[in-house]
Amino acid sequence: MATMLAMQSAQIEVAQNEPFQKTRDSTVLADSAMRGIVPKGSPTRAKVKAVNSSSKTITIETGRNIIDSKGRTWRVATPVSVAAGESGTFEAVQKTISVLEHTVSVSEPFYAIELPSTEGDAYLSAVSVKDSDGEYEYRDRYVNTFPNEKVFHIEADDRQRIYVRFGYDDVVGFQPEEGSVITLTLEYTEGEIELEADSPFSFEYILDPAESGVELSAVSVLTPGQNPIAMSVLRDLSRYPSIYDNNAVFLGEFDFIIRKNFPTLQFLSVWNECLEEEVRGSNLxxxxxxxxxxxxxxxxxxxxxxxxxxxxxxxxxxxxQWTGVQKEIAAAVKGCDDSYRVRFFAPVRSPMKITITATVSTTYVASEIEEKIREALVNEYGPDSAYSRRGQTKILYRKIYSLLKEKVPALTDGEADLQVSISDYSTENSYPEEWRYVDDSSITVTVSTANITTPNWR
Known part of the structure; x- marks a missing residue:
């Protein structure tokens, strides 16, 4: 009994000092979970050489899997075409991809989905989330998140179980509805690995008999992988308070804090001295x-x-010459960090010239299709759109194509054709105060009709 009491006394003594010393692994893991530290690995990126000894050109596409000498899966990151008798190089990333579909069982605030545990030496390296309406954006601890924004948060508990967590309707983020299907794309990696030069690779699957004449070998490691934070490091890390308190001390957060306090601004661009000196040179x-x-x-x-x-x-x-709004904005910035000096520049209206050439079926009226195209572009990229209200943005071709095909069904009918041209100003002359948008005067649309038949079985 005396021995038992002595052992209990020792445990009590350790427990009293545990909040300060954090010697137990369970305490360290609980503390790391509280700080939002997720056991995450980073994949290795390597350059691989392909020698084609076959009699035909071999093309290695992006996303294809190859296997190294130790059975680890790599995905091709850059495509390459290798002519017969020649060699070429491409980049590969050591990772595997798993797709998980989850049906929301009940709509509740901060709904969470537990991710499956990894097997062997694999670590979670990336997560992407989407539903039938599109992609969700990752937002750490819901920082700078408005109500009903489609964002998700990644967290881990004291047992190293990892969760994807959503928001709370009309409070912060987006709350999924009951019965909705969430698709999670999970990437796993083995983190820090050893890869010697000339180490052999092989295709996971042979798609063409000629590919058997292709020899793959490692050239060099471009980016070494990393394992999750070790327990010894976590123990040291847990002894210090978090240094980041979600205050508006970074550039993006000043943009957010201004928009939050002045939601009706037609245009806002915020930048720091580094970007300023890139476009206008150094100045004390x-x-x-x-x-x-x-x-x-x-x-x-x-x-x-x-x-x-x-x-x-x-x-x-x-x-x-500051207006009342500008004075209030400067005061809001000073309230977050009074060490900054605020300077205002006049926004520069920069209408983007877009030329659209389309061919649709004769069953449609060309003038109506032209009007729909103009309406779709102005609604998405016009001076009153959410796109144009934020500075330092640009219009992407792929977004225009997807937008027009979504808003104008005639462009997806049969063999209908669509060509887009954007006349952007040189990036060398691009300034952070530019207000980029499109309007009726900057859009040129030409729609022609033709006999277009859709091949089908009759």
């Missing part, structure tokens, strides 16, 4: 400055219009 007056270009709903701020030849003159607004 830029030290510890935050640069802002904005236009309020009333539109009382000064605005510059870019000429048709693409030229304009940047104009900084003197403090004596």
């Amino acid at each position: 007056s830029n030290i510890n400055c935050l640069f802002i270009a904005c236009l309020s709903k009333a539109g009382g701020e000064k605005v510059v219009v870019r000429a048709s030849d693409g030229t304009f003159t940047s104009q900084e607004i003197a403090k004596a």
Whole structure:
């Protein structure tokens, strides 16, 4: 009994100091879960050489799996075509991909999906989430998240179980509805691995008999992989308080804090001294400055219009000429970090010239299709759209193609054709205060009709 009491006394003594010493693994894991540390690995990226001894050209496409000498799966990251008797190189990433479909059992705030545990030496390296309406965006601890934004958060508990967690309707983030299907794409990697030069690779599957004449071998490691944080490091990390308190101390958060307090701004762009000196050169007056270009709903701020030849003159607004909104914005920034000096520039209206050429079936009226195309572009990229309200953005071709095919069904009918051309100004002359958008005057649409038949069985 005396021995038992002595052992219990020792346990109590350890427990009293555990909040400070954190000697037990369970305490360290609980502390790391509280701090949002997820056991995550980073994959190795390597350059691989392909020698084609066959009699035909071999093309290795992106996303194809290859196997190294130790049975680890790699995915081709850059495509390559190798002519007969020649060699070429491509990049590969050591990872495997698993797709999981989850049906929401009940709609509740902060609904969580537990991810399957990894097997062997594999670690979770990436997660993407989508549903029938599109992709969700990852947002760490719901920082800078508005109500009903489609975001997700990744967290782990004290037993190293990993969860994907969603939001709370009308409070923060998006709350999935009961019965909706969530698709999770999970990437796993073995983290830090050894890969020697000339180490052999092989295709997971042979798609063409000629591929048996292709020899694959490692050239070099481009980016070494990393394992999750070790327990010894976690133990040291748990002794110190978190240094990041989600305050507006980074550039993106100043953008968010301004938009949160001034949601009706027609345009807002926020940038720091590094970006400022990239476009206008070094200057001692830029030290510890935050640069802002904005236009309020009333539109009382000064605005510059870019000429048709693409030229304009940047104009900084003197403090004596600040409007009431600009003064309030400066006060909001100072309230987050009073060490910053705020400088305002006039937004530069830069209409983007877009040319659309389309061919549709004769069953449609060309003028109606033209009007629908214009309407879709102005609604998505017009001066009043969510796209144009944020500075330092650009229009992507793939987004225009997907937008028009979604909004104008005639463009997906049979052999209908669509061509898009964007006349953007040179990126060398791109400035952070530019207000990029499209309007009726900057859109050129040409729609022609033709006899288009859809091949089918009759």
